[in-house]
Amino acid sequence: MATMTDVARRAGVSVSTVSYVLTGTRPISEATRDRVLAAMAELDYQPNAMARGLASRKSNIVGLLLPLTGRGLGATETAFVTGATEAAREAGYHLMLCPVGAADSDELQSLATQRLLDGFLVMEVQLTDRRVELLQKLESPFVLIGRTEDGAGLACVDIDFEQTVDDAVAHLVELGHETIAYINHSPASLASGYGPAKRTEAAFQAALERHGITGVMVPTEDTATGGRAAIQRAREERPALTGVLVMNENAALGILAELREAGLDVPGDVSVVSMVTSEVVADLASPALTAMTSPGAALGAAATRVLLKRLAEDDGSTYQELLPCALEVRGTSGRAKKGKAARSARAERQ
Amino acid sequence: MATMTDVARRAGVSVSTVSYVLTGTRPISEATRDRVLAAMAELDYQPNAMARGLASRKSNIVGLLLPLTGRGLGATETAFVTGATEAAREAGYHLMLCPVGAADSDELQSLATQRLLDGFLVMEVQLTDRRVELLQKLESPFVLIGRTEDGAGLACVDIDFEQTVDDAVAHLVELGHETIAYINHSPASLASGYGPAKRTEAAFQAALERHGITGVMVPTEDTATGGRAAIQRAREERPALTGVLVMNENAALGILAELREAGLDVPGDVSVVSMVTSEVVADLASPALTAMTSPGAALGAAATRVLLKRLAEDDGSTYQELLPCALEVRGTSGRAKKGKAARSARAERQ
DNA sequence: ATGAAAGCGCTAACAT
DNA sequence: ATGTTAGCGCTTTCAT
Numbered sequence: 001m002a003t004m005t006d007v008a009r010r011a012g013v014s015v016s017t018v019s020y021v022l023t024g025t026r027p028i029s030e031a032t033r034d035r036v037l038a039a040m041a042e043l044d045y046q047p048n049a050m051a052r053g054l055a056s057r058k059s060n061i062v063g064l065l066l067p068l069t070g071r072g073l074g075a076t077e078t079a080f081v082t083g084a085t086e087a088a089r090e091a092g093y094h095l096m097l098c099p100v101g102a103a104d105s106d107e108l109q110s111l112a113t114q115r116l117l118d119g120f121l122v123m124e125v126q127l128t129d130r131r132v133e134l135l136q137k138l139e140s141p142f143v144l145i146g147r148t149e150d151g152a153g154l155a156c157v158d159i160d161f162e163q164t165v166d167d168a169v170a171h172l173v174e175l176g177h178e179t180i181a182y183i184n185h186s187p188a189s190l191a192s193g194y195g196p197a198k199r200t201e202a203a204f205q206a207a208l209e210r211h212g213i214t215g216v217m218v219p220t221e222d223t224a225t226g227g228r229a230a231i232q233r234a235r236e237e238r239p240a241l242t243g244v245l246v247m248n249e250n251a252a253l254g255i256l257a258e259l260r261e262a263g264l265d266v267p268g269d270v271s272v273v274s275m276v277t278s279e280v281v282a283d284l285a286s287p288a289l290t291a292m293t294s295p296g297a298a299l300g301a302a303a304t305r306v307l308l309k310r311l312a313e314d315d316g317s318t319y320q321e322l323l324p325c326a327l328e329v330r331g332t333s334g335r336a337k338k339g340k341a342a343r344s345a346r347a348e349r350q
Numbered sequence: 351m352a353t354m355t356d357v358a359r360r361a362g363v364s365v366s367t368v369s370y371v372l373t374g375t376r377p378i379s380e381a382t383r384d385r386v387l388a389a390m391a392e393l394d395y396q397p398n399a400m401a402r403g404l405a406s407r408k409s410n411i412v413g414l415l416l417p418l419t420g421r422g423l424g425a426t427e428t429a430f431v432t433g434a435t436e437a438a439r440e441a442g443y444h445l446m447l448c449p450v451g452a453a454d455s456d457e458l459q460s461l462a463t464q465r466l467l468d469g470f471l472v473m474e475v476q477l478t479d480r481r482v483e484l485l486q487k488l489e490s491p492f493v494l495i496g497r498t499e500d501g502a503g504l505a506c507v508d509i510d511f512e513q514t515v516d517d518a519v520a521h522l523v524e525l526g527h528e529t530i531a532y533i534n535h536s537p538a539s540l541a542s543g544y545g546p547a548k549r550t551e552a553a554f555q556a557a558l559e560r561h562g563i564t565g566v567m568v569p570t571e572d573t574a575t576g577g578r579a580a581i582q583r584a585r586e587e588r589p590a591l592t593g594v595l596v597m598n599e600n601a602a603l604g605i606l607a608e609l610r611e612a613g614l615d616v617p618g619d620v621s622v623v624s625m626v627t628s629e630v631v632a633d634l635a636s637p638a639l640t641a642m643t644s645p646g647a648a649l650g651a652a653a654t655r656v657l658l659k660r661l662a663e664d665d666g667s668t669y670q671e672l673l674p675c676a677l678e679v680r681g682t683s684g685r686a687k688k689g690k691a692a693r694s695a696r697a698e699r700q
Numbered sequence: 701a702t703g704a705a706a707g708c709g710c711t712a713a714c715a716t
Numbered sequence: 717a718t719g720t721t722a723g724c725g726c727t728t729t730c731a732t
Contacts, residue, residue, distance in 0.1 A: 001463070003709055014719045019711060026712095029717060046463035050403035051709030054724050059400060061446070068432050072630075072647070078428050082418050085447045094466070096411070096446050097435045113351070113396035116444070224634050250634060257636030280422075284574050284600060284634065286607030297422070353725055364703045369727060376728095379701060401725030404708050704731075708724105715720070 002043035011039035022047060058118050061094045062307060063111065065131060066123040067101030075249070075278035077123065079296025080145065084121055086297075087304035093118075095304075105130045112140045119307050121145060121300075125156075127193040143307040143319075145299060146195055153318050155310065157303040159276060160322035161196055164292050165203035167327050168245050168273045171290075173211050176336035177243030177271060180208070180215040181234035183227065183255065184247050187219045200247060200275070214238070220251060227254025235262075242336045244272045249281040249289070256285055256332065267334035274332075276325055287331025295323040352393035361389035372397060408468050411444045412657060413461065415481060416473040417451030425599070425628035427473065429646025430495065434471055436647075437654035443468075445654075452476045455484050462490045469657050471495060471650075475506075477543040493657040493669075495649060496545055503668050505660065507653040509626060510672035511546055514642050515553035517677050518595050518623045521640075523561045526686035527593035527621060530558070530565040531584035533577065533605065534597050537569045550597060550625070564588070570601060577604025585612075592686045594622045599631040599639070606635055606682065617684035624682075626675055637681025645673040 008015045013032055020026045021036045028036075039045070053059045064084060066077070073081070081097075088095045096117060100108050102124070108131055111117065118141070122131055125146030132154070135142045144156035172180055182204045184190065185197040201217060208215045216238045220230035230251060234241060246252045252274040256266055264270050266287065274282065277291035302321050309315055358365045363382055370376045371386045378386075389395070403409045414434060416427070423431070431447075438445045446467060450458050452474070458481055461467065468491070472481055475496030482504070485492045494506035522530055532554045534540065535547040551567060558565045566588045570580035580601060584591060596602045602624040606616055614620050616637065624632065627641035652671050659665060 001465070005709080015710080016712080016720075017718060020718090023711075027717065032718080044463065046460050048404070048709050049464040049466035050400055050409060051724090052711075053400035054398070054404050054726085055709075055711040057711095057724075068436055072425070072432055073428050075422070078423050081447070082422050082449075085449055086418055089449055094446055094448070096444055097431070098444070099432075099435055099439055110396050113394065114399040115351070116399035224636065224638075250630065253634045253636070261636075280600065281634075284603045284631075286574065286603070286611075288574075355725080365726080366704080366728075367702060370702090373727075377701065382702080398725050401708090402727075404710085405725075405727040407708075407727095702732085704729105706727105706729080708727085711722105711724085713720105713722085716718085 001048075002045045004045075004047070006043055007036065007039045007045050010043060011035045057115070058311075059116055060092060061096050061117050062088060062119050062121060062304070062311075063096045063098045063117040064121045064123065065098050065100045065108065067103075068099035069101060075280055076276060076294040076296045079278065079294070080123065080300040080303075083297030083300025084304045085300075087301035088308070091304070091308050093304075093308060095121075100131065102126045102129050102131055105134050108134055109138070112138045119143075119311050121303050121307060125195065127195055127198070141307060141310050143303045143310075145303050149193070151320070155306055155317075155319040157299055157306060157321045157323070159196070159294065159299065160324040161199040162203040163322070163324040164275060165200050165245070166207055167324065168275060168292055169204070169207040169211065171273060171327055171329070171333065172243040172245070172271060173213065175243075175271060175333060176338065178213045178336065179238050179241040180213065180243040180245060181231070181238065181241050182215060182217045182245045182247075183230045183234065183251055184217055184219045186221050186226070190219055196276070197247070204245070214240075216241070222248040223250050224254030224257065227251030228258040231255045231258050242270055244270060245275060246272065247275050249274055249277045249291075252277070252289055252291075253281075253285055256289075266332050269337060271333040271336070279328075282328065282330060285332070290330045290333035291328050292325035293328045294325050299323055351398075352395045354395075354397070356393055357386065357389045357395050360393060361385045407465070408661075409466055410442060411446050411467050412438060412469050412471060412654070412661075413446045413448045413467040414471045414473065415448050415450045415458065417453075418449035419451060425630055426626060426644040426646045429628065429644070430473065430650040430653075433647030433650025434654045435650075437651035438658070441654070441658050443654075443658060445471075450481065452479050452481055455480045458484055459488070462488045469493075469661050471653050471657060475545065477545050477548070491657065491660050493653050493660075495653050498545075499543075501670070505656055505667075505669040507649055507656060507671045507673070509546070509644065509649065510674040511549040512553040513672070513674040514625060515550050515595070516557055517674065518625060518642055519554070519557040519561065521677055521679070521683065522593040522595070522621060522623060522686075523563065525593075525621060525683060526688065528563045528686065529588050529591040530563065530593040530595060531581070531588060531591050532565060532567045532595045532597075533580045533584065533601055534567055534569045536571050536576070540569055546626070547597070554595070566591070572598040573600050574604030574607065577601030578608040581605045581608050592620055594620060595625060596622065597625050599624055599627045599641075602627070602639055602641075603631075603635055606639075616682050619687060621683040621686070629678075632678065632680060635682070640680045640683035641678050642675035643678045644675050649673055 120142040127149040189197045218230045220226040274291040276294040282289040282291045470492040477499040539547045570576040624641040626644040632639040632641045
């Protein structure tokens with residue numbers, strides 16, 4: 001394993017010269033640079049990452065904090081991870097997976113204090129998240145994926161849930177739907193103050209009022225079974241409903257199955273729009289789900305870029321970037337059946 | 351940020367003593383150990399990972415090599431990653447995500463030469479994989495997930511595809527199925543010599559012969575659409591078929607939809623067994639998929655443990671660990687309809 | 701059982 | 717434009 005000293009000797013220069021052609025932090029004459037580069041090539045030289053890190057106080061590694069509990073990652077989270085990894089690599093950085101949830105803050109404490117990582121990407125951010133306070137205290141650069149309750153002064157990148165709900169509702173309204181159900185995350189998520197669940201709930205209510213239509217919100221588990229139960233409840237509460245907005249892609253498939261078995265046609269009788277959905281899962285359904293495609297990879301890349309920018313510029317400014325999910329009309333949304341809706345509405349009134 | 355020198359001073363000992371209480375590589379009297387530990391606690395001391403790495407020539411980081419191209423990771427791969435990450439953390443190691451496919455070997459070359467990583471986990475191994483040769487040449491410890499053509503002398507952990515196919519076919523045979531289709535990965539995968547595709551193909555043929563039943567193999571894309579096309583072709587070629595084995599979970603959902611639309615009941619008319627499937631996706635289907643559940647997380651953990659063991663013991667021995675997928679009977683498999691199969695079989699003969 | 705000191709392979713002043 | 721050298725914070729001989 002050749003070291004910098006070997007390269008210097010071979011090129012007939014000092015180690016610092018070699019170091020400077022590597023880092024580019026001071027001018028080197030064309031001639032010597034060439035000699036050094038040649039020597040490196042001949043020796044298959046690669047700088048030792050540890051030595052470089054120790055001397056420069058930077059590792060060129062960023063940590064991705066994510067809770068690794070239970071069911072594992074969904075498609076959106078996975079896309080986020082890969083997006084972040086790619087973006088880091090393109091900038092010459094590495095990405096380390098750190099299984100650190102909102103709970104285990106001593107893990108994070110030691111991680112951050114070890115100086116192994118230059119900064120952190122924080123996934124699955126809770127509305128009040130101890131990791132955030134800790135990182136602030138330790139003065140570790142970080143970027144949130146998601147938002148805390150009080151996002152003031154923090155750098156974060158997130159899905160624009162408000163916009164996404166607005167777009168989804170608008171799509172249904174344009175198709176003539178006047179009674180819409182919103183199948184949200186679980187009651188537990190809502191109770192724990194999970195940001196996406198809370199934000200979409202509020203946005204849904206606001207959208208209903210703005211459009212002057214009626215709706216119902218049913219929280220449920222993020223599974224097909226959860227979706228089945230939720231759509232049943234929603235139809236009991238609002239027999240007139242012709243449109244369904246669903247937060248979770250797993251639940252969305254359950255909803256489709258339940259409607260089919262109830263003898264209802266999608267999108268003939270009921271339209272279903274799935275929020276924050278990956279293309280793979282959308283295409284899994286039959287018909288393929290009309291969905292708000294989550295910008296997973298783009299989010300990951302954006303978060304990484306923001307983090308690297310602050311690392312480079314020592315930029316402490318607040319930075320927010322919100323990416324909406326893009327409406328992708330596939331096979332589960334269509335014009336509302338006026339007749340049926342009216343009939344059911346009449347029945348409901350009695 | 352307290353350093354080891356600070357701790358030593360505070361505890362009234364030398365730095366080497368502090369180092370030894372940390373590494374435990376030489377006996378320390380109870381009394382001084384306590385003093386050192388106390389000093390560490392008071393100072394919130396955490397060893398500097400870079401310095402430690404430079405001096406000890408080990409980073410306590412393992413790299414996970416995985417191609418990050420295109421569609422992103424499936425549920426099984428994701429489970430693998432999380433399993434590996436968890437296992438590493440439990441052993442005091444970190445895991446770095448390295449987007450390095452079978453193609454980009456210079457990336458790997460420099461990665462391995464930088465001495466940032468103590469060893470490698472190699473995912474998505476091709477039957478002939480340049481990364482393997484390279485790692486061997488560079489004498490970097492590594493463990494494969496999957497197998498190369500000639501696995502002699504290599505440490506690897508993989509799904510036991512042969513056993514999995516055997517179990518799946520046996521399940522169908524027990525239910526009375528006598529004509530079975532195997533929907534494999536894409537023709538391109540087969541052509542490129544992708545291990546799982548080749549192995550399962552061979553195992554399927556062998557199982558057919560052993561049970562004395564007939565079958566047909568149709569390769570197809572790993573999508574719902576691909577599954578639809580494949581089941582159509584399979585039924586054209588073997589109208590009598592009552593059992594379907596499918597390699598890819600996405601295709602499996604397409605198959606269910608296509609059969610339903612063709613007026614066939616699952617599992618009444620046709621049984622479907624999905625191989626190497628994640629529980630989440632299995633539960634997404636209606637009815638839920640009878641499937642061979644892929645041991646994703648277990649594989650990741652096993653691979654990590656094997657790697658860490660060789661790191662610890664400088665163990666160069668060949669090691670193979672094959673984990674079968676476990677049969678999980680859900681809603682898509684049932685007894686074969688003798689009558690219908692016989693009728694179709696007769697029709698076919700004419 | 702403990703200490704002193706020589707590196708590990710780099711970076712970044714400080715020189716010239 | 718280049719060279720000299722003092723660290724970076726640890727591990728690990730070599731002493732005692």
